[in-house]
Amino acid sequence: CECVCMPLLCLCVCTSLVSLGLPFTVFLFLQNFSKEGETSSSRCDSLSNLIARKCKRQDIINPQSELSEIVNDPFQIRKDNVIQIKPQKIRLALRRGEYPTFKFKRAEGYPIDLYYLMDLSYSMKDDLEKVKSLGKQLLDALTSVTKSIQIGFGSFVDKTVLPFVNTNKEKMKNPCPTKSQKCQPPFDFKHVLKLTNNADTFNTEVQKQHISGNLDPPEAGLDAMMQAAVCGDIIGWRNVTRLLVYTSDDGFHFAGDGKLGAILNPNDGKCHLNSLGFYEDSHKYDYPSIAELAQKLAENNIQPIFAVTSKIMPIYQELSKMIPKSAVGELKEDSSNVVQLIKDAYNNLSSKVIMKHNNLPDGVRIEYKSKCSDGENVNDKNGTCSNVKIGEEVEFIVTITAEKCLDKTYTFEIRPLGFTDKLEIELRTECNCNCDDSFEMAEHCNKHGSIKCGICSCTNNRIGQFCECDPGQQSTQELVTACHRDNSSASCSNQGDCFCGRCTCHTSPKKKIYGQFCECDNVNCELNLGKLCGGHGTCDCGTCKCNSGFSGSACQCPQSDQRCKNNNGRICSGRGTCECNQCKCNTGYEPPHCKECPACPSPCPKYIHCVECLGFDSGPYKDNCTASCTNIKHNKTGTVKQKPCKEKSSKDCWIIFSMTELDGVSQYEVVIRKEQDCPKPPNIAAIIGGGVSGVLLIGLAILLIWKLITELYDRKEFRRFEQEKTKAKWQDGDNPLFQTATTTVINPLNN
Template sequence: MREMQTITSDFRIVPVHSTPAKLQNPCTSDQNCTSPFSYKNVLKLTNDGQQFNSLVSQQQISGNLDSPEGGFDAIMQVAVCGDQIGWRNVTRLLVFSTDAGFHFAGDGKLGGIVLPNDGKCHLQDNKYTMSHYYDYPSIAHLVQKLSDNNIQTIFAVTHDFQPVYKELKNLIPKSAVGTLSANSSNVIKLIIDAYNSLSSEVILENSKLPEGVSISYVSHCKNGVSETGEDGRKCSNISIGDEVTFDIAITSKGCPSRDKSEIKIKPLGFNEEVVINLNFICECVCSNDGIRNSQDCHFGNGTLECGACKCNEGRIGRVCECSKDDVRAEDLDANCRMDNGTDICSNNGDCICGTCECKKRDNPEERYEGKYCECDNFNCDRSNNKLCGGHGQCVCRVCVCDANYTGSACDCPLDKQSCVATNGQTCNGRGTCTCGVCKCTDPKFQGPTCEICPTCPGVCPEHKPCVQCRAFNTGEMKDKCEENCNNFKLIKVKEKENLPQPNSQPYLTHCKERDSNDCWFFFTYATKNDTVEVYVVEKLDCPTGPDIIPIVAGLVAGIVLIGLALLFIWKLLMIIHDRREFAKFEKEKMNANLKQKVSSVENLGKVNLSVLSQQDVFSCPELFAIPPPEKGTMCSHPEENSGP
């Protein structure tokens, strides 16, 4: 409470407690629960914070069978029971704190309550006593009562139900939503923020308008921002001392049943209001100068006012030419029947003196017309929920279309621009443009301009058989060429360079296809003024046959080279083989000589060991393993010394 008194010194507070439970025993445990009730006013608005805290702390919980609560009953009673609540003529704030959803109109039927809420105060001993008799109020009913009593609502709810109450906020003007923390410790800050938010916005509302009267708003807010329409009713982000203005225009389209009415305009949440008194002048000023018993009104049977006759009592007709006693005469009614029918004035008017006077419509723009009131301007065909599609006028139940439109409802544009494909053709040349929409005649094509073909192979493969048969008399369409391939104009050129180029024709396709003989042929496909032109090179590009002589010469030369190479390899191998055999032969020959010398030495040892000559011993030192004799050593030959 001290926090709120820092914002405003004139502050009062009241605790509100509500529950929709209608239970005999709300608690199933040993908890000390209070009896179930719908709404109870614990304390009138007060500036005694201690008393408020004391009474709130004494409140006990109750029980419920379902999750939604009956808070709408409580809000309704707080809004309409001004004396019991203690509302004063100041800014009024209602803080609604909850952790659950809400019941609204219709939910009471589940308990057999069918009477709608009457929006009146039913507090007895500070308790709402009609919860078992009246249904919950609707949201629209709450909006009305909160507005009538200048109450601004702040919904302080838990995080889980914040989306629900944000949607409710959008339906209740001048309301705000804040999220409570787990222990609700931020409730004071929440209220302050919501109050500042509500105080920074001005929204105008008006009372019920008289019949045929409309009102429009233009707001002029801060920084020169102006809005119209529904946004013209409000200005946001306003601080104390800021000035905003509203332009209000009231328009009357006719004369209501009452000559005087009033409209009240006020900002939501404030007591001030502007009362506008409306005085409707339904008579022209020229009527004051009327000529009584004018001769222009059938020999003085009426008063000429503003160029028209106002008939005297008992006289009727455009110029008061008829007596009311003659209105239903048979001879007069016959002139009001079309084609000797039975309907007088086509049941759309009255026969006055043999002339049909058509009935007036509630909408002044709608009227019956014609000699027998057989025509009207509102029963023509509609398109897009608009009379004559919005592109014509209804004349005697037939649409007279504007330029470039046709059809019974003027819904068929004659402009074919919407049917033009990217190649410049109407419906890609594969359909007709009807009422601005392409109707594809080729079943393979689809799309708004018949350009989409999911199964088409492409322009070149598609027209290859016909081009091949007509230009070269070959291909799969050869036997059916004249029957199936006469839908284009064929032009032959001598060289590829003579084919049309893309810069000469904007919608041109170059094609290169191959026939069964592996010969290539070139052509172009182009559309020009709804005709197809195909340019084709008259000479096929076939692969040339091989030159035999170079092939044979090359083959012979290759064989010769291969033979020479084989011969060279054979010769090399033979040389290697011969050298290996010669080396082997030399080695065997050396081994044979050595064996012969060793045998001679053994034979000599058996008879007489003699000293070998230096020439014999050292002729093959590897066999004897004897180092050469030192210088000065003497050896003798066996033949010179035969002694031992």
């Protein structure tokens, strides 16, 4: 129980807990109950705890819930009055421990209103012919269920704007594919026949209907359902079971699709039917969303039955999941099975009972436990029972929880979806502790205050649990400020009460609270291995005081360094510190003993001059080798086995050696191979001879290459000459100066 030390406020908080119905909250109004340092909130506790503290039951306020039945008429079946739920009205003063129950009994012959809503787009032409003679069949089929039935008729196509219909003038008059066919102009929704029990009237009105047409496959079915739900007076709905049969062979438009036709206003969920039954504002409002439609159907107690063809069954099955108390059936292509489909769907819907509540006040929630006729118990947000037969009785246990006090009496309803019966509940919360111990200027309050419910309300600027404190010349603000450690802290650190400018710390069996401002306790210290101060010390005002042999902020460290010593007995190999019996190594070195540094660069290049002077008495450090290489111990040997280093000396010789890091910082032992790998001096004669020979060979090679190229070129030219020579052909010619010695003359007259 959260209370402050102002008496009236403490009382209010405790009584508000009573209103919540929490199982531990009762209130004690006995005087002199609170001990010094104990707040008035200790009066709010469980009944068992107060009795354990020797409190008498007559001093304990423990209000109970009150439930009274206002109307509880028995189940009955009459033509003018059918009762399927009892009780019908209760009054509840809520606290805890008692839950109202009510029963539902499915009545036989419950009246039915059935509104037949048909898609009249061109693809439903065959179906319309079948429906024109459907009235008597529908009434006959449902007469076996109830003697009181009414049927009505409405139709839908789509919004009369592009791109949903063809807005050409000729097509607006006759939207059929060919001019020889007769179709009525397109429309969104048309209410044709008000609910009636006359089958002939139904058939007559449906006979007058003609098919229509639109452009896109989805239809305005949701628009039509919304108008059929909210135009109750025009449709003629009675206060009985309401069925809305929806038949179509295609999908449906929903919220947002209207933007395709420049319709931006969201659906307002209101009736817009004109005197002819047409939805006249369809071009002004978008299609409704599925959630909006489901809400209006539930508000108006309408159960939809979707009779659709097989190709679009999956679409409407998903739609049915989002609309409570709805059913889906497969419609044959010519609607020949629609009567049996409606009858089966009605039996399925009426045998399922789903409870729903409305108008719940803020801070109140409801849960249901259903005891169904098959013996099954169901706990869920909505009470549900399936397969409830006619005459069977089911019971619902309702848990109503108030999370805060209500400012007045509220009324809300619980009713089964699809039925008109309801349970009306008047709810108020029990938020007052009715104490009868009020006294003015009571002795208990040092005659400086009145007492109510065992708590003093002080007068004359007196303060304190018993009005014992007189602040004198100090203001209340000064007294309150004296209980704050600093300007940013809470009064008495939220662990005590401020009386007369000093803190009186709260008492608790689980912890000790102390300090001038109640800022200290013995439990808020660091944990180790789930134990306060590691189990090796005590908590004192946020700090662990460790037992002998332990240290650390949570006494987690044994005072020993054995785990930090290496094989030589050196702590952390001289390259770290021992903290909490574990080595904290220098950068790069690894625990447990800081022996190795895998990430450190090799020391071989750094100390090659020391290796050269120690091993071979040469190099830059030759003259002061001992002084320059004090951190290096060396050992000449013939073989280097461990991680050999190979570095070049000042004489360009390769020195092979290994370095082992000793305890401490930059301390090494060096093993050096006795011999250096020095390169042999060059052979000058061979170099000169080789150079001269190379030049001669190169010149000779160049001459040979030149000779080879010219030879190949000459041979190629010679072959070409020979080929041209063989191709030459010489012609015979006459000498123009030559005259032959013989002349022949022919006489033309001589035949």
